[in-house]
Amino acid sequence: xxxxxxxxxxxxxxxxxxxxxxxxxxxxxxxxxxxxxxxxxxxxxxxxxxxxxxxxxxxxxxxxxxxxxxxxxxxxxxxxxxxxxxxxxxxxxxxxxxxxxxxxxxxxxxxxxxxxxxxxxxxxxxxxxxxxxxxxxxxxxxxxxxxxxxxxxxxxxxxxxxxxxxxxxxxxxxxxxxxxxxxxxxxxxxxxxxxxxxxxxxxxxxxxxxxxxxxxxxxxxxxxxxxxxxxxxxxxxxxxxxxxxxxxxxxxxxxxxxxxxxxxxxxxxxxxxxxxxxxxxxxxxxxxxxxxxxxxxxxxxxxxxxxxxxxxxxxxxxxxxxxxxxxxxxxxxxxxxxxxxxxxxxxx
Amino acid sequence: xxxxxxxxxxxxxxxxxxxxxxxxxxxxxxxxxxxxxxxxxxxxxxxxxxxxxxxxxxxxxxxxxxxxxxxxxxxxxxxxxxxxxxxxxxxxxxxxxxxxxxxxxxxxxxxxxxxxxxxxxxxxxxxxxxxxxxxxxxxxxxxxxxxxxxxxxxxxxxxxxxxxxxxxxxxxxxxxxxxxxxxxxxxxxxxxxxxxxxxxxxxxxxxxxxxxxxxxxxxxxxxxxxxxxxxxxxxxxxxxxxxxxxxxxxxxxxxxxxxxxxxxxxxxxxxxxxxxxxxxxxxxxxxxxxxxxxxxxxxxxxxxxxxxxxxxxxxxxxxxxxxxxxxxxxxxxxxxxxxxxxxxxxxxxxxxxxxxxxxxxxxxxxxxxxxxxxxxxxxxxxxxxxxxxxxxxxxxxxxxxxxxxxxxxxxxxxxxxxxxxxxxxxxxxxxxxxxxxxxxxxxxxxxxxxxxxxxxxxxxxxxxxxxxxxxxxxxxxxxxxxxxxxxxxxxxxxxxxxxxxxxxxxxxxxxxxxxxxxxxxxxxxxxxxxxxxxxxxxxxxxxxxxxxxx
Numbered sequence: 084x085x086x087x088x089x090x091x092x093x094x095x096x097x098x099x100x101x102x103x104x105x106x107x108x109x110x111x112x113x114x115x116x117x118x119x120x121x122x123x124x125x126x127x128x129x130x131x132x133x134x135x136x137x138x139x140x141x142x143x144x145x146x147x148x149x150x151x152x153x154x155x156x157x158x159x160x161x162x163x164x165x166x167x168x169x170x171x172x173x174x175x176x177x178x179x180x181x182x183x184x185x186x187x188x189x190x191x192x193x194x195x196x197x198x199x200x201x202x203x204x205x206x207x208x209x210x211x212x213x214x215x216x217x218x219x220x221x222x223x224x225x226x227x228x229x230x231x232x233x234x235x236x237x238x239x240x241x242x243x244x245x246x247x248x249x250x251x252x253x254x255x256x257x258x259x260x261x262x263x264x265x266x267x268x269x270x271x272x273x274x275x276x277x278x279x280x281x282x283x284x285x286x287x288x289x290x291x292x293x294x295x296x297x298x299x300x301x302x303x304x305x306x307x308x309x310x311x312x313x314x315x316x317x318x319x320x321x322x323x324x325x326x327x328x329x330x331x332x333x334x335x336x337x338x339x340x341x342x343x344x345x346x347x348x349x350x351x352x353x354x355x356x357x358x359x360x361x362x363x364x365x366x367x368x369x370x371x372x373x374x375x376x377x378x379x380x381x382x383x384x385x386x387x388x389x390x391x392x393x394x395x396x397x398x399x400x401x402x403x404x405x406x407x408x409x410x411x412x413x414x415x416x417x418x419x420x421x422x423x424x425x426x427x428x429x430x431x
Numbered sequence: 432x433x434x435x436x437x438x439x440x441x442x443x444x445x446x447x448x449x450x451x452x453x454x455x456x457x458x459x460x461x462x463x464x465x466x467x468x469x470x471x472x473x474x475x476x477x478x479x480x481x482x483x484x485x486x487x488x489x490x491x492x493x494x495x496x497x498x499x500x501x502x503x504x505x506x507x508x509x510x511x512x513x514x515x516x517x518x519x520x521x522x523x524x525x526x527x528x529x530x531x532x533x534x535x536x537x538x539x540x541x542x543x544x545x546x547x548x549x550x551x552x553x554x555x556x557x558x559x560x561x562x563x564x565x566x567x568x569x570x571x572x573x574x575x576x577x578x579x580x581x582x583x584x585x586x587x588x589x590x591x592x593x594x595x596x597x598x599x600x601x602x603x604x605x606x607x608x609x610x611x612x613x614x615x616x617x618x619x620x621x622x623x624x625x626x627x628x629x630x631x632x633x634x635x636x637x638x639x640x641x642x643x644x645x646x647x648x649x650x651x652x653x654x655x656x657x658x659x660x661x662x663x664x665x666x667x668x669x670x671x672x673x674x675x676x677x678x679x680x681x682x683x684x685x686x687x688x689x690x691x692x693x694x695x696x697x698x699x700x701x702x703x704x705x706x707x708x709x710x711x712x713x714x715x716x717x718x719x720x721x722x723x724x725x726x727x728x729x730x731x732x733x734x735x736x737x738x739x740x741x742x743x744x745x746x747x748x749x750x751x752x753x754x755x756x757x758x759x760x761x762x763x764x765x766x767x768x769x770x771x772x773x774x775x776x777x778x779x780x781x782x783x784x785x786x787x788x789x790x791x792x793x794x795x796x797x798x799x800x801x802x803x804x805x806x807x808x809x810x811x812x813x814x815x816x817x818x819x820x821x822x823x824x825x826x827x828x829x830x831x832x833x834x835x836x837x838x839x840x841x842x843x844x845x846x847x848x849x850x851x852x853x854x855x856x857x858x859x860x861x862x863x864x865x866x867x868x869x870x871x872x873x874x875x876x877x878x879x880x881x882x883x884x885x886x887x888x889x890x891x892x893x894x895x896x897x898x899x900x901x902x903x904x905x906x907x908x909x910x911x912x913x914x915x916x917x918x919x920x921x922x923x924x925x926x927x928x929x930x931x932x933x934x935x936x937x938x939x940x941x942x943x944x945x946x947x948x949x950x951x952x953x954x955x956x957x958x959x960x961x962x963x964x965x966x967x968x969x970x971x972x973x974x975x976x977x978x979x980x981x
Contacts, residue, residue: 331536331546335530336527336530336562349546349548349549423548425547429592429595
């Protein structure tokens with residue numbers, strides 16, 4: 084068998100094993116949470132009998148091991164079970180609760196990735212090409228600044244900027260400035276598109292409207308993740324530039340751009356894609372704060388709400404999706420690393 | 432492909448003229464001179480050899496001839512006229528257009544200088560296509576022709592392989608094809624065969640010489656090996672510390688070098704030790720077979736006897752299993768079958784099973800002292816560690832012994848608080864020797880200990896090792912690919928090829944004819960100081976081939 088196919092299958096198998104171990108961890112962690120759904124629902128005044136009856140109804144009176152296997156058995160068949168919020172005659176499956184939220188999160192993640200990844204690669208390549216120039220320094224400083232702020236701060240600052248379009252000229256600060264300065268600041272502010280500061284969407288929202296409303300969260304996330312990817316691109320390429328084959332390319336009369344793109348970059352993919360995968364995973368599993376700020380109905384908020392109400396099946400499903408995302412993206416990064424290494428792709 | 436300027440290509444007109452070249456390199460926070468006022472000139476079709484030990488500035492001069500200074504270096508003074516064009520006064524973009532197309536470069540390590548991400552063919556034609564000299568298809572066809580002329584196997588398909596898929600000698604020829612792709616006026620060869628085995632070196636030298644002659648290309652040939660440069664160059668320039676020592680036609684230089692320094696360049700080649708037959712054997716290796724990770728056998732049925740207090744030289748090209756043999760003896764690689772007995776007792780197979788005293792009695796010195804010394808340990812720590820570990824020496828006794836060892840390796844005690852980074856290559860290798868000696872070993876395995884060193888330093892290290900043997904009666908297993916080193920130090924010789932012992936015996940027996948066929952090939956491939964050596968060798972081999980065919 085081709086060694087690459089074998090390695091990919093191996094990694095895939097390892098990924099499945101990891102996922103299995105993760106199910107155990109998720110289940111035990113949630114089982115250890117204090118309180119349960121029945122108590123949370125019924126409140127302080129409920130009698131023990133009512134609580135016990137309700138526990139029986141949603142099935143959390145059974146021993147944990149039995150519940151674990153029942154849960155895993157369901158997942159293997161593609162069934163995430165029912166939310167505890169279901170009632171007799173009104174069943175709400177976990178899948179139908181999660182699906183629209185997951186779609187929203189994926190929408191935002193893909194949109195951000197489409198902006199952030201090319202931007203980071205482009206800036207990284209240019210920074211490597213013009214290393215130690217003013218351009219390199221500015222790009223480094225700006226990206227470092229944006230990741231140094233907490234993401235909610237970036238989010239609120241962006242929202243404030245949008246609001247300032249309409250309000251700046253009326254502020255006391257603007258009136259204390261010379262008129263021409265206030266006017267030009269206002270003019271600049273009005274160049275900024277009037278992005279919605281609340282990203283409230285529903286399943287009826289048309290596609291482009293969705294893009295428009297998700298713009299601010301997406302820009303916020305881009306500012307948060309671009310630095311890491313850009314700096315890794317720059318470093319990986321610069322590391323390659325010390326190789327003898329780069330000297331050779333210079334002595335062959337190749338231009339600096341050709342050297343970076345054709346001679347350095349193809350050998351630098353492995354570290355870059357690893358960092359990209361890591362950041363893309365963050366776009367799915369770590370965006371809850373940004374979702375809250377912009378009231379964007381994503382999976383992060385859903386999970387937080389589910390934890391609050393002890394809706395265990397939803398929490399478990401979310402955690403599992405997060406874990407699978409990490410494993411899948413890292414697997415993809417591994418495969419790209421292998422595919423860009425001719426030593427592995429074309430054995431002797 | 433026709434050359435752009437074939438009209439002016441007749442031999443003898445001036446092509447390159449370098450005047451008063453000064454180059455500086457940046458290290459330790461300041462600029463140091465590397466080249467200090469060198470003049471050189473080159474006619475069309477002429478090959479100039481630049482020779483000298485490391486740090487002489489020969490590669491730097493080779494690169495400067497392309498108007499190029501390595502990162503961290505700068506050309507501070509002088510003029511470089513290439514075909515009437517001032518390379519230093521040109522814009523960088525204009526210089527780039529010359530590089531690769533009219534002045535090409537062949538690097539020392541082809542394995543490192545080919546980009547691992549691209550196929551050989553794409554790299555070979557890159558300059559032709561980038562400089563817009565020919566279409567990709569035409570360039571590809573021409574590259575295949577060049578591969579054929581350079582005697583590469585499967586010339587029509589080898590270009591579709593990646594660098595890691597072909598051997599070092601083939602890569603070096605592919606790199607020559609790459610340099611030749613634009614039919615340059617000048618090629619700078621920077622130690623193109625230094626990393627190759629002697630048997631491979633002969634083929635590469637022959638290919639380079641043939642193609643340079645065919646296309647009447649001028650060349651600067653940089654090397655530290657006088658015998659090699661004697662085969663390749665019309666004229667030789669000897670360099671030291673960035674200055675010209677002397678310059679002369681090749682034959683004249685070899686027959687009557689004017690400077691003492693030039694004569695020292697062949698120092699090791701003149702060392703020769705009379706062999707002493709052995710009384711008894713310290714180490715006996717019986718039918719050892721070894722393999723890595725259960726795969727291909729690297730050693731097959733190897734049996735070797737190492738006489739007590741003598742030196743056995745193990746010679747062979749890379750891949751012959753020499754270093755694996757060392758790993759088996761030291762216990763790093765347990766053999767698949769066979770046994771080793773040491774001083775009359777059977778050696779346990781693995782390192783773990785061996786008692787500390789056995790470990791103490793067998794020591795090893797490596798090729799690269801840089802990698803073998805911990806860069807964060809001072810010389811004193813390096814040497815006192817085995818004293819403490821094997822002999823339990825502490826305090827004043829340990830210090831006294833460290834002093835004695837420093838005396839034995841002829842180094843001053845001032846060096847004790849230095850770090851390896853502050854020492855020269857030869858000094859570092861001396862420290863490695865002292866570390867091995869500290870354990871009072873009976874056997875020292877020396878794995879290519881002199882190959883990374885300059886000729887003069889090699890001679891010093893070999894003399895030191897021989898003196899230590901006379902004084903302490905230690906036995907050496909001396910792994911090397913260099914026949915001159917064998918002549919200098921060995922009592923007995925073992926010739927290895929593809930994991931098997933081809934021949935073994937006293938040095939004179941092995942080095943005087945008749946030889947086993949492989950030994951013959953190996954010995955005849957060692958370059959000699961005779962400028963006609965390569966020509967004669969190729970003729971002899973051709974005659975034999977024809978003779979065998981009839």
